[in-house]
Amino acid sequence: xxxxxxxxxxxxxxxxxxxxxxALGSVVPAPVEVRPHGSAFQLTERTVIAAPRSARAVxxxxxxxxxxxxxxxxxxxxxxxxxxxxxxxxSGREEARLGAEGYRLRVRRSEVTLRANSNAGLFAGxxxxxxxxxxxxxxxxxxxxxxxxxxxEIVDYPRFAYRGAMLDLARHFHxxxxxxxxxxxxxxxxxxxxxxxxxxxxxxxIQIDSxxxxxxxxxxxxxxxxxxxxxYLTKADYRExxxxxxxxxxxxxxxxxxxxxxxxxxxxxxxxTCDGVAPPPRTDTxxxxxxxxxxxxVTYRFVEDVIRELAAMTPGPYLHIGGDEAHATTDDEYxxxxxxxxxxxxxxxxxxxxxxxxxxxxxxxxxVAQYWGLTTENATLAAAVAGGTKxxxxxxxxxxxxxxxxxxxxxxxxxxxxIEVRTAYDWDPGTYLTGVPESAVLGVEAPLWxxxxxxxxxxxxxxxxxxxAIAELGWSPARDWASFRTRxxxxxxxxxxxxxxxxxxxxxxxx
Ligand code: TNX
Numbered sequence: 001x002x003x004x005x006x007x008x009x010x011x012x013x014x015x016x017x018x019x020x021x022x023a024l025g026s027v028v029p030a031p032v033e034v035r036p037h038g039s040a041f042q043l044t045e046r047t048v049i050a051a052p053r054s055a056r057a058v059x060x061x062x063x064x065x066x067x068x069x070x071x072x073x074x075x076x077x078x079x080x081x082x083x084x085x086x087x088x089x090x091s092g093r094e095e096a097r098l099g100a101e102g103y104r105l106r107v108r109r110s111e112v113t114l115r116a117n118s119n120a121g122l123f124a125g126x127x128x129x130x131x132x133x134x135x136x137x138x139x140x141x142x143x144x145x146x147x148x149x150x151x152x153e154i155v156d157y158p159r160f161a162y163r164g165a166m167l168d169l170a171r172h173f174h175x176x177x178x179x180x181x182x183x184x185x186x187x188x189x190x191x192x193x194x195x196x197x198x199x200x201x202x203x204x205x206i207q208i209d210s211x212x213x214x215x216x217x218x219x220x221x222x223x224x225x226x227x228x229x230x231x232y233l234t235k236a237d238y239r240e241x242x243x244x245x246x247x248x249x250x251x252x253x254x255x256x257x258x259x260x261x262x263x264x265x266x267x268x269x270x271x272x273t274c275d276g277v278a279p280p281p282r283t284d285t286x287x288x289x290x291x292x293x294x295x296x297x298v299t300y301r302f303v304e305d306v307i308r309e310l311a312a313m314t315p316g317p318y319l320h321i322g323g324d325e326a327h328a329t330t331d332d333e334y335x336x337x338x339x340x341x342x343x344x345x346x347x348x349x350x351x352x353x354x355x356x357x358x359x360x361x362x363x364x365x366x367x368v369a370q371y372w373g374l375t376t377e378n379a380t381l382a383a384a385v386a387g388g389t390k391x392x393x394x395x396x397x398x399x400x401x402x403x404x405x406x407x408x409x410x411x412x413x414x415x416x417x418x419i420e421v422r423t424a425y426d427w428d429p430g431t432y433l434t435g436v437p438e439s440a441v442l443g444v445e446a447p448l449w450x451x452x453x454x455x456x457x458x459x460x461x462x463x464x465x466x467x468x469a470i471a472e473l474g475w476s477p478a479r480d481w482a483s484f485r486t487r488x489x490x491x492x493x494x495x496x497x498x499x500x501x502x503x504x505x506x507x508x509x510x511x
Pocket of ligand 1: 372451
């Protein structure tokens with residue numbers, strides 16, 4: 001009996017002392033494999049971060065994330081001396097199933113090791129590691145706490161290569177500082193693409209040297225819904241965003257919407273209309289009334305100049321050319337336009353990407369179509385997929401972050417319905433659309449249109465927590481609402497620590 005009591009004490013006392021605040025599997029998006037075992041790791045003022053030169057930048061990002069709340073030095077070193085508690089990062093030839101973005105995380109009493117095939121994988125592992133520390137790790141100033149990481153092992157890699165978010169800069173401009181904050185937040189959920197909707201009827205938000213009035217006129221103060229805001233990204237701003245995003249393993253995907261959604265361009269350049277007369281600037285939220293003039297050659301000079309300049313400042317593979325809601329264009333005109341423009345994107349070295357309407361055009365076989373419809377059948381898209389078109393899933397009644405949560409939501413629209421967290425979560429991108437098998441799906445994207453959204457507070461309230469739901473659909477192999485609900489509830493204090501004003505959905509038990 002004595003032995004039994006002793007061993008119980010022996011087993012529970014040290015465990016008690018270092019009991020981690022977080023369970024190993026309490027991570028969003030859910031990891032592929034989670035095996036809790038052994039002792040927890042304790043982050044202390046003696047901890048160092050070890051990384052080879054090639055992984056220095058990721059290690060520094062981890063150190064930057066850990067220093068404010070712990071107040072520790074956390075030096076980044078090549079190699080830790082024996083006996084020093086260490087978080088070590090290594091990238092090299094790891095098992096093939098980890099792919100380009102996966103990682104393996106091992107937590108023992110003496111060390112945490114993170115291994116991956118690439119820095120992108122290490123960065124993903126760092127996001128997991130941060131969620132395994134107590135939520136106070138996200139505080140901006142030093143906190144008294146026991147910084148414990150639960151013991152065990154995680155093996156993790158994404159289901160889909162493309163996990164995206166979209167910001168609409170045209171309806172209301174969002175500044176580079178706001179966009180960077182958004183990148184910080186989405187990259188925590190392993191979202192790896194940020195699509196920027198850079199032009200629309202109300203405004204033009206990216207500098208194009210060969211057509212300077214696009215921004216001096218189209219991005220002037222007062223351009224935007226209700227005449228609120230205005231502004232645009234200079235090329236230097238854009239390049240800096242590309243660089244910043246790359247440091248968080250996020251690829252920028254620029255969109256210029258055409259042939260519709262072009263009123264702002266036509267205000268700046270009346271020759272882009274068929275009658276050559278400048279339309280009035282628009283600050284309302286109507287859609288589908290404007291179109292480039294399909295029969296004029298100047299249209300294609302304009303389009304080529306824009307694509308060339310945009311491609312030149314975009315290292316990522318995709319260039320989005322919109323193509324949605326071209327209601328002022330006949331079907332024939334639309335096809336004529338797309339048959340010329342889709343191949344142009346390829347000529348400038350990019351993969352053409354557009355809203356699912358582009359699937360009508362034979363040239364869309366080599367393109368990526370973004371599905372934004374409300375139904376689970378789209379024969380045009382399914383036919384294109386049979387011919388080679390790849391798909392990114394953004395069904396508006398599931399993935400649109402600008403839809404209201406419920407009728408009481410103060411911001412947002414409701415044309416695609418109300419989207420509570422469970423609605424955003426409970427669908428399968430790999431089987432959702434008839435005739436679009438998982439093999440044709442590159443991934444998911446959560447668009448956030450800005451008709452009703454002005455500042456970062458508005459963005460955060462609509463994006464979070466739903467963005468986390470879409471991110472999990474894009475990353476995790478299985479969908480489990482009960483588990484997601486629990487992990488999301490536990491995540492809330494992390495947003496609080498970072499000052500992210502998320503929506504406290506009544507579907508979630510927030511910690
Ligand atoms: C439809 S979705 C649009 C946008 C609007 C959005 C508002 C799509 C491809 N086009 O022009 O901003 O609805 O939810």
